[in-house]
Amino acid sequence: MRIAIAGGGLGGLTLARILHRHGIDAAVYEREASRSARAQGGMLDLHPESGQQALADAGLTGRFRSEARPEGEEHRILDPAGRTLVHHLPQPGSFAGRPEIDRGALRDLLLDSLPGDAVAWQHRLVAATPRPDGGFRLTFDGGHNADCDVLIGADGARSVVRSLLTDAPLSSVATLVELNISDADRRHPDLAELVGPGNLWCIGVNQILAAQRLADGSIRVGITLGADDRHLDTYRSKRALLDIFDGWDPGLTALIEAGDNPPVPRRIEAMPTGTRWTHQPGITLIGDAAHLMPPVGEGANQAMLDAAELAAELATSPADADAAIRRYEEVMFTRIHPIAEMSARVQAMMLSPTAADDIVRFFTPRPTEPAPAD
Numbered sequence: 001m002r003i004a005i006a007g008g009g010l011g012g013l014t015l016a017r018i019l020h021r022h023g024i025d026a027a028v029y030e031r032e033a034s035r036s037a038r039a040q041g042g043m044l045d046l047h048p049e050s051g052q053q054a055l056a057d058a059g060l061t062g063r064f065r066s067e068a069r070p071e072g073e074e075h076r077i078l079d080p081a082g083r084t085l086v087h088h089l090p091q092p093g094s095f096a097g098r099p100e101i102d103r104g105a106l107r108d109l110l111l112d113s114l115p116g117d118a119v120a121w122q123h124r125l126v127a128a129t130p131r132p133d134g135g136f137r138l139t140f141d142g143g144h145n146a147d148c149d150v151l152i153g154a155d156g157a158r159s160v161v162r163s164l165l166t167d168a169p170l171s172s173v174a175t176l177v178e179l180n181i182s183d184a185d186r187r188h189p190d191l192a193e194l195v196g197p198g199n200l201w202c203i204g205v206n207q208i209l210a211a212q213r214l215a216d217g218s219i220r221v222g223i224t225l226g227a228d229d230r231h232l233d234t235y236r237s238k239r240a241l242l243d244i245f246d247g248w249d250p251g252l253t254a255l256i257e258a259g260d261n262p263p264v265p266r267r268i269e270a271m272p273t274g275t276r277w278t279h280q281p282g283i284t285l286i287g288d289a290a291h292l293m294p295p296v297g298e299g300a301n302q303a304m305l306d307a308a309e310l311a312a313e314l315a316t317s318p319a320d321a322d323a324a325i326r327r328y329e330e331v332m333f334t335r336i337h338p339i340a341e342m343s344a345r346v347q348a349m350m351l352s353p354t355a356a357d358d359i360v361r362f363f364t365p366r367p368t369e370p371a372p373a374d
């Protein structure tokens with residue numbers, strides 16, 4: 001059975017790794033030119049029941065613990081005047097919660113766990129055509145082809161494989177503008193102190209100024225604004241962003257001024273909650289290709305869990321991939337539905353006029369209910 005995985009992101013690589021552990025080969029086709037072609041972005045917190053579980057199935061818990069930063073769980077929430085609303089300090093050195101790891105480090109540890117030829121770099125899938133005798137013919141940018149019996153779309157938000165299973169539309173849920181501040185301790189010690197070892201969120205009305213500390217000593221700044229029709233070029237200058245944050249404490253907006261390069265804006269999109277498709281032989285989706293959600297901390301975790309569950313099903317019935325895919329899809333649809341609903345709710349809450357109060361409530365543990373009197 002020839003398995004092709006389109007996309008060598010966190011979902012696709014986790015899938016290839018767990019299949020490899022079960023003695024099942026898969027070819028990963030990745031559009032990027034090499035593992036270092038592009039910076040991979042900020043950090044992720046891996047949850048015990050999803051991302052960490054998948055890494056355990058991949059036999060990579062030890063490597064994860066040596067790369068992860070439990071102290072990155074520290075977070076601060078401030079209002080636009082710079083007043084602290086929440087300051088969460090994790091237990092020192094504890095992996096019990098949701099330790100953070102840089103996305104690049106996580107991808108590297110997955111790549112290092114695979115045979116050297118498992119990933120075909122510079123293979124951007126442009127079309128997948130069903131073959132009359134089953135399976136698919138894959139066509140890549142540049143014109144070369146490959147055949148497979150099973151095709152797994154792990155090709156992210158703008159998946160090409162998705163269109164073979166569903167025409168669920170994408171809708172814009174926010175605009176994200178990112179900046180990077182390198183060598184923060186030396187160049188901007190005040191900002192390094194403000195952000196701390198983990199995450200900082202400054203919550204306004206319909207706008208959030210966030211920052212996170214990466215292992216290489218840089219700070220990644222992310223500005224989230226409501227979805228709008230304005231051209232993305234509107235957000236490519238620091239001046240325009242500073243105007244949006246006019247009236248905020250200058251100690252906070254210094255995060256924008258300190259950015260190394262011009263801001264990089266992009267739209268954040270999501271699929272409709274509850275998207276599912278009718279099973280088709282020899283093909284399925286994992287991760288963002290299957291269930292693109294607003295980014296509130298679940299997408300990578302669920303992509304990795306999808307990979308672990310699909311790999312386990314394929315390993316259970318290697319001679320009947322269709323039965324394995326059916327079982328995976330049913331469980332995945334049921335698991336994802338409430339998570340996608342929650343993600344949409346949290347995203348809406350973060351950009352609402354009462355965001356600060358709502359978020360403080362969200363992060364404040366409720367007092368335990370008194371036991372009813374006899």
Ligand SMILES: Cc1cc2nc3c(=O)[nH]c(=O)nc-3n(C[C@H](O)[C@H](O)[C@H](O)COP(=O)(O)OP(=O)(O)OC[C@H]3O[C@@H](n4cnc5c(N)ncnc54)[C@H](O)[C@@H]3O)c2cc1C
Binds near residue numbers: 010044157296301303
């Ligand atoms: C700003 C932001 C912050 C986030 N923070 C978190 C977080 O804290 N926690 C969390 O769990 N999730 C987070 N997410 C969500 C998370 O990034 C995604 O859900 C996760 O990366 C999905 O993994 P994936 O493997 O499905 O897709 P991706 O990681 O996007 O990987 C897809 C891969 O496919 C490749 N590819 C795409 N098209 C093709 C093609 N046609 N042919 C070949 N290759 C292709 C891409 O190059 C990429 O390598 C965040 C998302 C954003 C935008």
